[in-house]
Amino acid sequence: MKVGIPKGLLYCKYHPFLVTFFGELGAEVIVSEDTNKNIFDAGIKYCVDDACLPVKIFHGHVNFLKDKCDLVVIPRIMQLWKNEYICPKFCGLPEMVLNNLNGLPPAITDPIYATSWKNLYSWAQKSGNLLGKNNRQIKVAFNKAIEAQKNHKTGIDDEGYEIKIALTGHPYNIYDKFLNMNLVKKINNLGMGIRTAEFTQEDILAREADNLYKRPFWTFVRENYGFALNSAKEKKVDGIIYVSSFNCGTDSVIIELIKNGLPDFPFLILKIDEHTGEAGINTRIEAFRDMLERRLFNESHISTLG
Amino acid sequence: MYYLGVDLGSVSTDLALVDKNHNLVEKIYLKTRGNPIKAIQEGFKILKDKYDEREITAAGTTGSGRMIASAIMGADAVKNEITAHARAALEFDKEVRTIIEIGGQDSKIIIINKGIVTDFAMNTVCAAGTGSFLDRQAERLEIPIEEFGDYALRAGSTVRIAGRCAVFAESDMIHKQQLGYAKEEIIRGLCDALVRNYLNNVGKGKTILPKVLFQGGVAANKGMKAAFEKELGFEIFVPENYSMMGAIGAAIIAGDQVKKTGKTKFRGFKLAENNIFSRSFDCDGCPNRCEVVKIYENDNILGYFGDRCSRWTGKTNEILGLRSG
Structure with missing residues (x-):
């Protein structure tokens, strides 16, 4: 069969x-x-x-x-x-x-x-x-x-990059290269390393979510929220990129919770839908990299590509 | 000695020349009209009659067409619009805290603290409330886009228009129009709706502190400026060269870069006369079937765009001497 x-x-x-x-x-x-x-x-x-x-x-x-x-x-x-x-x-x-x-x-x-x-x-x-x-x-x-x-171990935890970002969102939005226009490679090519939620232990994710006013109803909320907050608080990353499909109900909650939890932390939301033109997504990631670079190194240098 | 900046946008193509003190000496504003290559060629024809190409010691590109622009003209810096706009705004006014930029298909908010971009946001995948929508409404109402703002300012009162989505806004406008409201009032209502939408969407969760600069093509619209001021409760400023800020930023960034490398990659004005054209094909390397665009200058290939792996774009980077990505 x-x-x-x-x-x-x-x-x-x-x-x-x-x-x-x-x-x-x-x-x-x-x-x-x-x-x-x-x-x-x-x-x-x-x-x-x-x-x-x-x-x-x-x-x-x-x-x-x-x-x-x-x-x-x-x-x-x-x-x-x-x-x-x-x-x-x-x-x-x-x-x-x-x-x-x-x-x-x-x-x-x-x-x-x-x-x-x-x-x-x-x-x-x-x-x-x-x-x-x-x-x-x-x-x-x-x-x-x-x-x-x-x-079987999944997840990304890059080393050797000057800038590191947490890549959050539903796993299929992170790992489907066609759907997200090769996002992981794009981020790496711009000189940023990636960390994903799989490298944060379940009990840590849960502990962060315990600080919310109520226990999250959706698993994706607990995981992404916990990962984003923990990564930022423990300074494991310099910024957070959230890849979200247009129309996603759970993301609409998670994104607001993260923003509230981390009011001053660099946070980029990438909305994806049926678009295959890449200019929009490139502009956003490149600008985010520039911003992190200047926040971190505070120098007049602006890299020439991107 | 000048730095050239080209902002190849969805609706307009802007060329700016700045001197080494970053003063604007030349600005050219052209409509892209769906043909970015021709728009740049047109701009170069104008520049060629007034300047010697050896006077250009640095060139930078920005806008959604920045890659294609750099492929055909040779650029020292290929920079996203956020960074380019912020660079130009800081040059114009060191006190700026917030930049509102509304272009043809994008709207952006850039938050600046102590001369550094600390936060930014752009519209999501949807292009509602941007310049191309205003263009379309002006056309529908048979009002020149340049006069759109004046109409809004003449209105005695405003009409409530749905602001969430361009299509919703359009049907609401038509319904109101059929009820007999004056054009002026509808247009003012539209400006209010777009500002409301911008602040709730792009500007959501951001603290908008003065001094605010309003940039991009839509800043020409006085009705939009007035609607922003009413909503924010303080004055906002439109820089004299509001539509050129991206190009100016790209020129300045390119100038900084050449100071480091010592030599420009700019290939001169000759492209104005050359036969530059593109051919696209479906790559058969894998089931992704990417639509790849190949750019030619006479018989030479200038570059490739549009593939998801780097089978073709990798070659572009070799040709342009850029690092991959």
């Missing part, structure tokens, strides 16, 4: 688990290509107009897979931590995809509550049963998938 896994949304973080799990169950795993023009265009064509860009791109990935597999995995990630949720669009993702695209193979759409291994296992069991596997086979595949996920 061919199982299709779309390379969109949180695939960038959880691909070791998904790929290993279905591979160990004996399926032939087909992963869609890196986001490219065809996937991008198809996503925009088929998805409802109101959705954010990463959700549209996810549609493009499923569209890419629809004729290439017998079963497609649409992870309905509900919870990663107790008492908080991911994002409303993830809860309804399968409905959006199944109604927007025609001619899809059967899909795995069971909700994923990954608040504990036990809770996650109930998703694995249902998915494994769909593939006609027994409990023992599922358990073995599940354990190997967990192992693969644990051994």
Whole structure:
């Protein structure tokens, strides 16, 4: 059996688990290509107009897979931590995809509550049963998938740059090179190193968020807020760049919370949408670099490129 | 001995010459009209008749077309608009604390403290409330854009126009127009809406302290200046060369650079006569299928733009002698 896994949304973080799990169950795993023009265009064509860009791109990935597999995995990630949720669009993702695209193979759409291994296992069991596997086979595949996920490290922590910035935002906006117009490389090329949230421990993220007037409802809020505040307070970075897709509801909350928490810290918000012209994003990053340079080194020197 | 600055913007292309004391000696304001290369060529034709190219000892570019401008003319500095505008504003007035800049497709706020840019913001992906929208409304109402501001100042009262989005604003304006409101009042309402939108959007969370300079093409609009002053409660200043500030900044930054390198990369005025044209193609190197633009000068390739990896732009940097990126 061919199982299709779309390379969109949180695939960038959880691909070791998904790929290993279905591979160990004996399926032939087909992963869609890196986001490219065809996937991008198809996503925009088929998805409802109101959705954010990463959700549209996810549609493009499923569209890419629809004729290439017998079963497609649409992870309905509900919870990663107790008492908080991911994002409303993830809860309804399968409905959006199944109604927007025609001619899809059967899909795995069971909700994923990954608040504990036990809770996650109930998703694995249902998915494994769909593939006609027994409990023992599922358990073995599940354990190997967990192992693969644990051994997989993501995140960026550059060294050797004069200026370092925290790159925040939803992981798929940070790691999808097509969607963000190669943002990571652009920042590096302008002489700035990057640090991402993965290099800050969970308990530190949580501690920062505990200072808020109420516990954040969304996991993305806690992670990005905690990371931004901690990086600034502990002087791990000189500035923060927040990459956000136009229309994002959770970002609208996070960005304001960060601004309130760090009123005088250099903070750049990059909004991305369907644009492919890069002049706008280049101008903003270059100007931000110039500003940091002059704040840090306070010299009349202005670099000549950018 | 002059420094040349070129601000290749979405709506206008501005060329400025400054002397070594940073005084403006020449300014040329042209419409880009969708053809940035031709706009620069036109500007160079004018300069060529008045100056010797050997008098230009430094050249800088800015604006959204700064890369293409530097490829065809040779530039010592290729600088973003924020830094260029701030540099020119500080030259004009050391006391400046806030710069409001509204151009063809961008609007910006720049916060300055003790002569250093400490914060800035730009409009998001949407270009509502910028110069091109005002242009379009002027055209629709059949009023020359130069007189737009006067109309607003003549209005006895104002009409409330929706300011969040250019398309919403347009439909609101048409509805009000069909109810019989005077053009003057609608235009004043539009200026108020754009200022409201700017302050709530671009200026959100920023403390706007005087002295405020209002720069960019839209600063020509007296109605906008009045609306800002009403909203902020204090006077704002429009520098004499408000539409040239980006070009002046680029010229000054280029001058600083040549002081260090000792030699300019400026290639002279000859490009005015050369046949410069572009061809675009879809790169077949990977599924990204980038639309790459190739710029020619007669038979020579000047550069490539538009790819996401550096397969083509890398060559441009080699040709231009710039570091990658």
